[in-house]
Amino acid sequence: MLYISLRQYEYVCAIGRHGSLSAAAQHLNVSQPALSTALTRVEEHIGHPLFSRRRGAAMALTPQGRRFIEQAEALLNDAARIETSETPTPGMTQLRLGCFTDLAPFLLAPALHQLRVAFPNLAISYVAASFQGLLNGMIAGQIDISITYDLTMDAGFARAKLFDSRPKALMSPDYPLASTNGVTLADVATHPLILSTEGLSAQHILGLFRRKGLRPTVAHRAASLEIQRSLAAHGEGIGISYASPPSPVSYDNRHLIGIPITDPEAAESVVLARHGTGPADPVIDQVERVLTDRLKQD
Incomplete structure (x- = not known):
């Protein structure tokens, strides 16, 4: 938790620069009691005085006060850079x-x-x-x-x-649509689908069909791309995926092919x-x- 606000740092730095509460108050256009209260709270929190106060003399910085103001001014400069984004904080590691x-x-x-x-x-x-x-x-x-x-x-x-990226229809080589170079969503909609269990991915693909007034049947929800490919290779339906490995065989050594879905709106x-x-x-x-x-x- 931060116990000293940036405003309080600003007030203390102004007192240090101008040497008195009255001059700092005039510069900041705030009341003198507001500055005095801020200074008191800061000194109470850090546990030692930042200024030596002598009647009739300017407020002089203590050694601890000088170090405090140097660090506070650096902090205020960093805060100003972050706020304006003119000079971003350097050096991600x-x-x-x-x-x-x-x-x-x-x-x-x-x-x-x-x-x-x-x-x-x-x-x-x-x-x-x-x-x-x-x-x-x-x-x-x-x-x-x-x-x-x-x-x-x-x-x-x-x-x-x-x-x-354009989706592909994944299917076994002897599937009814396998002899074509491209298929449409309407072509695919008459066959059982194999979709991902990833909710937003499946919703997106089903949304492509709905926008064309198509209502396909989802036969399987596969937990991974390779499960989807295996199901398609075994003739369980048509898998639809934007990510499709170039390998013509599934993990269980069954052949399958990927045919581009040609509807322009299917590209993502x-x-x-x-x-x-x-x-x-x-x-x-x-x-x-x-x-x-x-x-x-x-």
Whole structure:
């Protein structure tokens, strides 16, 4: 808990600069009793006088008072810089990177590699989480910047686009739609779906169908991408995923294919996101530039 307010620091520094309560009060345009009260409270809290008071003489700083005012003025200068954002606080030493779970196998390791090359003195930690986990982490200040889809974020988040991702329909090679080069949402809607258990992801995909007046049947909710791929490879339905490994076999060695869903509105942006829309820490700005340059896809 802070027991001395910035206003009280300001009052004490003004007394030190002007040498008297009356001159400081005139400079700050406040009453002399207000300054006297602030000074008394500060001295009572720190346990020693900051000024020597002699009748008829200017208020002289004690050695402790001189050190106190030097530190207080530095604090006030830092507070002013934070408030105006003209000169951001220097030198982040740690970066906390977030990545959406389904994107992590594709983008997390390349991102970490690029950042460690570009910022060898920056301690970098990461977390792979759900949409809600990333949002909560950024709002709470536990995640500095996240790689995620441009979903569920309001105007309180700043975003920089990396690339557009198009969903694929995952199915076994002998599935009825497997011979085509592209499918529409209407094509897929007549078959059982295999969606993720990640609530916002599934809601987004179902929302694409609803906006076209389609009502598909969800046959399975898979807890991971590989479970979804395995179910699709075994003919349990069509999996829909924005993240699709290039491997033509599932973990259990069954063949499957991924066919692009061609509806233009199905494309979704992958972005770098951070909480807050004001000027970022200069290190975060540099991190954003590095990741945008290295992770962008044509």
